[in-house]
Amino acid sequence: MVVSTCKIRVRYAETDQMGYCYYGNYSAFLEMGRVEALRDLGIRYRDLEKSGIMLPVSTLEINYRIPLRYDEIITVETTISDFPKGTRIKFYNKIFNEKGDLASTAKVVLVFASVKTGKPVSVPTEISTILKPHF
Template identity: 50%
Template sequence: MITNQTKIRVRYGETDQMGYVYYGNYAQFFEVGRVEWLRALGASYKSLEESGIMLPVIELNIKYMKPARYDDLLTITTKLSKKPLVKIEFDFEVRNEKEELLTTGYTSLVFMDMKKNKPIKAPAYLLEQIYSQFN
């Protein structure tokens, strides 16, 4: 499947009293991973929205194994789970500089027509880019 890696440095404001990354911030890390995954494919959230398509998250799962800490350089690996139709699904891994697996996750998003507020099929140009990567 199509994979992309993004590096993120943990900022102080992303940690809790224990010095660990606050659990809710992982959803934002996954969003950064998805945005950069699309950008690497030659698309963007901005271009999708400009064409009248939004991508709301309809499912999010996170499994925490080890904590990330302030100033850690994290690698967010974003992998397309399967070929999209109306939904697009991603798997995530978060590793630290020692390559320790800290967190895994999954998100499912749906392509929505912004005017009609109804699910639609993924745009053809995006599917072409994705399918070309599978061959």
């Protein structure tokens, strides 16, 4: 299992008139968490794309519990608890507010796909090799 955390400040532009973080911005926070989790493992999106692999989102499920607010420093916890199989990799997330309260949970599934064709491809060997020791 892989667990990674990153901290993000909620910017004014990400909030609504009530000072709450607009719900559509949560997906960007989840993406930042995924990018940092992979980076912690030595996997960079830029390198994947150069090698002909992209990772489009196929499933996004978010459960909102309490609002995030302007200027809070939030923690995005990203977990890969399942070894990727076939063409997919699953990320599980928790977002905590500045006080450490659980604000939301999420599951995001990405598909390994060819940059040239856009069609799904098997999990790249280099990704499997990097992830295997964690499972």
